[in-house]
Amino acid sequence: MKNRLKVLRAERDWTQAQLASALEVSRQTINAIEKGKFYPSLPLAFKAARLFNLAIEDIFQDEVTEVTMVKS
Amino acid sequence: MKNRLKVLRAERDWTQAQLASALEVSRQTINAIEKGKFYPSLPLAFKAARLFNLAIEDIFQDEVTEVTMVKS
DNA sequence: CAATAAAGTCAAATAAACTTTACATTAAAT
DNA sequence: ATTTAATGTAAAGTTTATTTGACTTTATTG
Numbered sequence: 516m517k518n519r520l521k522v523l524r525a526e527r528d529w530t531q532a533q534l535a536s537a538l539e540v541s542r543q544t545i546n547a548i549e550k551g552k553f554y555p556s557l558p559l560a561f562k563a564a565r566l567f568n569l570a571i572e573d574i575f576q577d578e579v580t581e582v583t584m585v586k587s
Numbered sequence: 588m589k590n591r592l593k594v595l596r597a598e599r600d601w602t603q604a605q606l607a608s609a610l611e612v613s614r615q616t617i618n619a620i621e622k623g624k625f626y627p628s629l630p631l632a633f634k635a636a637r638l639f640n641l642a643i644e645d646i647f648q649d650e651v652t653e654v655t656m657v658k659s
Numbered sequence: 660c661a662a663t664a665a666a667g668t669c670a671a672a673t674a675a676a677c678t679t680t681a682c683a684t685t686a687a688a689t
Numbered sequence: 690a691t692t693t694a695a696t697g698t699a700a701a702g703t704t705t706a707t708t709t710g711a712c713t714t715t716a717t718t719g
Contacts, residue, residue: 531665540708603696615678618696628676679701682697687692
């Protein structure tokens, strides 16, 4: 999973700690997400989207996961 | 958190079990998400978005969570 | 250079998502 | 009315996100 958090922070000149506090998570959580250690939860992704006024997909990009529908 | 999974399923005449299998999660997971017992993970939300060819926000809607930025 | 802020990392603990198994209820059938 | 498919639910266990606290490394900047 890739994400634009670092760039979005940089555009606003925010530290990881400031972003963490705006999103009400720990600084380590922001660091880990920026470094791709894990996905944020959906609620956290929504909060970030609202904070930056962007769609979730404009902040977090999934590496394409395959999806196939079985014939009904 | 509200979501349109049940409607999207109905439009396609899919059962919870079929959707679960397309998304590679258990039927109980789909049931629990539809009933609002918990949020899906972000990876699962992405997979659903890709399956239905919709944005995450068009499937899952956050009940507005407040977000405020502290002065830098 | 020395001091400070920011970023990176690790380990241990908690919380939330998700699985499996199993059973109960509802709805659709003839 | 009884079978069958779909949905709902619950408990116990696993995995993943997140926290807290502590420490190290990399920038800044005085």
